[in-house]
Amino acid sequence: MSRTNKPEIKTFQIHQEKFTFLGNETILTNSVDFELVWNNFFRKGGYHPILQHATDSKPINIWYTNNKGQEIYSQGLFVNNVEIVPEGYTMTEFPGSDFFVVTTEWMATNEEAVGENGNGQCNRYADKVQIPEGYIRNNGPENPITAIEKENCDTPEGSRYEVWVPIKKA
Structure with a gap:
């Protein structure tokens, strides 16, 4: 711990190969309510419906711009071998x-x-x-x-x- 009793910041560099992400997409607006976003995510099942496809079970959030130019916030997991996307979830490929x-x-x-x-x-x-x-x-x-x-x-x-x-x- 640092002198301010906050954990010290650490940095490092990694490479992530292209990946598939399965999650709950929210289009970001000025009025987005993140408490509501998270409540809706857990109301539909949270990680449970997608965990069986996870390549890593640690929760992931991705901030990105979709192909329509919309800014997106998505909660989910890195996955593979998904044949049927659970209702309410979106599967996205990333480079x-x-x-x-x-x-x-x-x-x-x-x-x-x-x-x-x-x-x-x-x-x-x-x-x-x-x-x-x-x-x-x-x-x-x-x-x-x-x-x-x-x-x-x-x-x-x-x-x-x-x-x-x-x-x-x-």
Whole structure:
């Protein structure tokens, strides 16, 4: 922990091959109510109807622009081998990309990780983080992803929140 009793920010770079995502899409507007978005997600079953297809059971949120130019927020999981998309869910293919990941040191509980000291500070830091030398942010026409959030909950190491910022070589 740092001197302010907040977990220290950690950063690292990863490559994610192209992937399929199954989730609950919400078109973002100025008046979107995230409490309502999450309540609706869990009312329709949350992760349960899609967990059988998961390649990783850790919850994922993806912020992206769809092919109609709409900004989307989607909660779900990385999946494969989906023959029938459950009602109310959307399956989307995303291109592979390099990402600069903003996270924290491991925390004791998932509540801490999704709270202000995890999710809150990681998202604020990701908005202004210095991208590694030789790279630039890659959230434009050639890559629809604005950010990916991953909730590493209750792992043997503990819990932590990750924000993946898409990058590409300059």
